[in-house]
Amino acid sequence: MNTAYCVKCRQKDREMKDAREVAMKGKGGQERRAMTGTCSVCGTKMFKILGKADAKKAA
Ligand SMILES: [Zn+2]
Numbered sequence: 001m002n003t004a005y006c007v008k009c010r011q012k013d014r015e016m017k018d019a020r021e022v023a024m025k026g027k028g029g030q031e032r033r034a035m036t037g038t039c040s041v042c043g044t045k046m047f048k049i050l051g052k053a054d055a056k057k058a059a
Contacts, residue, residue, distance in 0.1 A: 004048035006039040015040040021050070 002019035005012050016037030026032045033050040 004046040008042050008044040
């Protein structure tokens with residue numbers, strides 16, 4: 001299960017619906033991984049930056 005902070009619910013570790021991993025281009029052309037999805041309660045879009053190190057373990 002993927003969780004993230006929901007800014008609308010102000011809830012940490014809220015379950016993300018339709019979570020998927022995305023890649024973003026950061027400074028210096030470095031690729032950063034993030035998870036995006038929607039709050040399972042209010043439907044707000046959620047976003048979570050993944051560390052470069054543990055990018056592989058996210059499903
Ligand atoms: Zn929410």
